[in-house]
Amino acid sequence: MKIAVIGIGLIGGSIALKLRKKHFADYVFGVDFNEKHLEDAKSLGIIDEISSLENAVKNSELIIIAIPVDATREVLPSVLNLVDNHQTVMDVGSTKSGIVYAVKNHPKRNRFVPFHPMWGTEDSGPKSATAESFGGKAAVICNQNDSAEDALELAKEVAKNLDLHLLYMSAEDHDIHTAYISHISHITSYALANTVLEKEREEETIFQLASSGFSSTVRLAKSHPEMWVPIFKQNKENILDVLNEHISQLRKFKSALEKENYELLEELITNANRIRGILK
Amino acid sequence: MKIAVIGIGLIGGSIALKLRKKHFADYVFGVDFNEKHLEDAKSLGIIDEISSLENAVKNSELIIIAIPVDATREVLPSVLNLVDNHQTVMDVGSTKSGIVYAVKNHPKRNRFVPFHPMWGTEDSGPKSATAESFGGKAAVICNQNDSAEDALELAKEVAKNLDLHLLYMSAEDHDIHTAYISHISHITSYALANTVLEKEREEETIFQLASSGFSSTVRLAKSHPEMWVPIFKQNKENILDVLNEHISQLRKFKSALEKENYELLEELITNANRIRGILK
Incomplete structure (x- = not known):
């Protein structure tokens, strides 16, 4: 199958590599605004072709959007504009309500499967x-009834090939749970x-x-703001609730401690x- | 070398196993108030002999105390009462000021090396x-000038055999740093x-x-109160400072987040x- 990966970073790249290894994908178009990432992805054998968004989408059965969640909200409607009823679009975002809302009334909404590994x-x-x-981890599919049956089936195949087990929930429930977890x-x-x-x-x-305990607790603090500021922004209310x-x-x-209790x-x-x- | 391990749990047991593997220890006395732990340690080949505290201390060149820090404060003076000038006592506690203070004026203070792997x-x-x-981690020796030279040399040998690299600092500095780290x-x-x-x-x-991120951040929450309440108690002031x-x-x-800044x-x-x- 020909697939397009929009955003060829850690997640997009890992999906491409694994789907390729499982012989699920046999040709991968890579789309990114970061030229260096595209070149690296090409020379590392993650993608077959550096492509424009339009060319990649037009020529792929499956389109995976793996960019920060604010950018996904921007790009997803344009991608859906380009697809026909035999193509499927998935995202991988850590928040879902905003993304789903962005294409709520899009005529091709049913070609999109909101996905979170x-x-x-x-x-x-x-x-x-x-x-x-991905192996052994969970993936969530949100609002499954809003996706076409064949798109959903393809998303299930993707999850299977990534060795992810699937959970189904609404985008709202997803965002509450991910705020906690x-x-x-x-x-x-x-x-x-800090x-x-x-x-x-x-x-x-x-x-x-630094003990192994400290390293483990502070590991996530190495994660980049480009990815996490948009997540915190889009899931603000739930996160504030848990943070309080x-x-x-x-x-x-x-x-x-103060009271020596x-x-x-x-x-x-x-x-x-x-x-x-x-x-x- | 014959060694006594007082408290044959995760740390005491791991020290015994590693020193045995490195042929540094050839006979290990195990002392614990938990009968089940003693039997397990014996059948797992961690110790050679289940022993009373007095017998273990009397017959060992090196005595390692690996029990919660409040119990160490209680037990350490009695152990020092039993040793002569050819024996060395080490602890492994996560707090040091209280332990050092407990034997401040003990006539055998110089047989003790405060140690924290x-x-x-x-x-x-x-x-x-x-x-x-232990491999590749740091260990701290506190207040080195209060230990006899030969005791310090033996502690260095122990650290070397555990593949730990040594740092030296005062008990007070140690407790400040461990509060942070x-x-x-x-x-x-x-x-x-919670x-x-x-x-x-x-x-x-x-x-x-639960994502791998959550599991990693929350891993330490599995640690038992028997060990950690005494640590928090003995390092209360420093911990409150960092907690604030x-x-x-x-x-x-x-x-x-609230201000959307x-x-x-x-x-x-x-x-x-x-x-x-x-x-x-």
């Missing part, structure tokens, strides 16, 4: 892309990095001492330990 | 112990787990959706990205 790393660009990606983690990680950078002026000491709760949970720890501290920790049973 | 996992007990531990990570992780457990009542959804800063950093994200949001994230250069 719950995988990523703190790296970006085609050089970070890998065929060893993904977006807040990034904010706490960024804020933790805390340590603010308080710990001796950067050499951070580097020397998080600050209030931190205040409980603060209060327990170590029984409360133990309760708070024991409650948090329940995550062990949920995350295995 | 910056490695651990969210698991506990001898079944989690592994010889594949380790203790606050645990609090944010616990608070994040946030998600509070807001996300659908536990099945957490399980299904962390809450104020989170409030900046909150305010940027996306330039500030980008600045906050770009600043956090600096951690990439420091942690490689």
Whole structure:
């Protein structure tokens, strides 16, 4: 199958590599506004052809949009303008309500399948892309009844070939859940990095001492603003809701420490330990 | 060398296994108040002999105390009471000022080397112990001038055999740095787990959706209160200081979102990205 990947970074590149490895894609058009990324993607064998958006879309059965969520909102209507009833468009965005809203009344809305694979790393660009990606993680398809049956079937095939198991929910529910499960983690990680950078002026000491625990908690703070500012912007209300709760949970720890209430501290920790049973 | 390990859990057990593998230890006495842990440690080949504290200390050249930091404060003076000038005692605690203070005027103070290997996992007990531990991480020796030269030399040998590189600092500095680099990570992780457990009542959804990012940020929330309440207690002032800063950093994200000040949001994230250069 010929596919177009719009945005040939970590996610778009990893999808291309994996679909190629599984012999699901046999020709990949790469579209990006970053010339360097396009050249890298070509020389790394991620794409077969550097292409204009129009040419890529016109000649592909499947079009995957893997760019920041604000840009997806802009580009998606133009892509749908170009497709016919035998082509399918998927995105990979971390927020869904705004994207779905942007094409709500588009005559080709049913060629679009809102898709979110719950995988990523703190790296970006085609050089970070890998065929060893996605495996065992979940992917969400939103508002499935608004997509044509054959488009949905193709999206399921894509998920299968990426070794993702599928969940179905509304775009609104998706954005609530991802605020809890993904977006807040990034904010706490960024804020933790800023805390340590603010308080710990001796950067050499951070580097020397950083335990595996710290590295793990702060890993997401390496993620780039180009991707995350638009996510926070589009999911503002849900994220603020979770962030308020998080600050209030931190205040409980603060209060327990200040009051030397170590029984409360133990309760708070024991409650948090329940995550062990949920995350295995 | 005959060694005594007091507290045969994740850390004590991993030290025993690794020192044994490196042929540094050829006989290991295991001391623990948890009978099950002792039996597990024996049958897993971590220790050679289940022993009383007194017998283990009397018959070992090196005594390693690997129990929670409050218990270390209690036990350390009794251990020093039992040793002569050819024996060395090390602890592995995540806080140091309180432990050092507890034996400040002990006549055998110079047989003790305050030691902190910056490695651990969210698991506990001898079944989690592994010889594949510590490698490449840092260890801190505190207040080195208060230890006898030969005791210090032996501690260096231990660090070398555990593949740890050594840093030297005062107990006070150690406790400030670990508040930044380790203790606050645990609090944010616990608070994040509690946030998600509070807001996300659908536990099945957490399980299904949890991205690798979330799992990584919340990993430390699996750590047990038996170990961490005493650490928070003994390092209360430093942790409160960092926790206040962390809450104020989170409030900046909150305010940027509330005011839709996306330039500030980008600045906050770009600043956090600096951690990439420091942690490689």
